[in-house]
Amino acid sequence: MSDRSVTHATFVVERTYPADRGRVFKAWADPRAKALWFGGPDGDEQLDLDFRVGGKETSRGTVNGSEFRYEATYHDIVGDERIVYAYDMYMDGTRISVSLGTVELSADGGGTRLVYTEKGAYLDGHDTPAQRQEGTEQLLEALGESLKAPAGT
Numbered sequence: 322m323s324d325r326s327v328t329h330a331t332f333v334v335e336r337t338y339p340a341d342r343g344r345v346f347k348a349w350a351d352p353r354a355k356a357l358w359f360g361g362p363d364g365d366e367q368l369d370l371d372f373r374v375g376g377k378e379t380s381r382g383t384v385n386g387s388e389f390r391y392e393a394t395y396h397d398i399v400g401d402e403r404i405v406y407a408y409d410m411y412m413d414g415t416r417i418s419v420s421l422g423t424v425e426l427s428a429d430g431g432g433t434r435l436v437y438t439e440k441g442a443y444l445d446g447h448d449t450p451a452q453r454q455e456g457t458e459q460l461l462e463a464l465g466e467s468l469k470a471p472a473g474t
Contacts, residue, residue: 340472358460403424
């Protein structure tokens with residue numbers, strides 16, 4: 322009997338940021354801007370970003386002694402409005418999930434409303450939807466902190 326399993330789940334995280342859509346979009350699209358918020362707590366992340374339809378993004382770093390690797394492919398990009406990508410997540414060389422992520426941006430007063438939707442397949446008990454949602458919420462909080470700095474810094 323196999324110990325293999327898969328858990329399917331979808332979650333949505335919404336945030337409103339006091340920055341215009343162009344600036345929030347750039348925080349996803351520009352490697353230097355993304356490096357300010359997209360990483361783990363140990364500060365040893367490596368990010369390679371080719372932000373275009375068909376482009377790849379990879380990131381790796383250590384969290385609590387485990388090495389995590391993120392490998393994404395961009396499938397749809399609409400400037401200042403939408404980003405759709407699929408990604409695999411690895412922990413210590415083992416694939417722990419495969420996900421489809423969608424970022425939607427809309428004007429909200431003087432700021433931007435971001436809606437992030439993830440549909441995931443979490444593999445063999447190495448990760449759970451609740452853990453992934455919590456990690457995503459932390460990343461989107463870090464995005465908000467990065468947007469508090471004056472534009473261009």
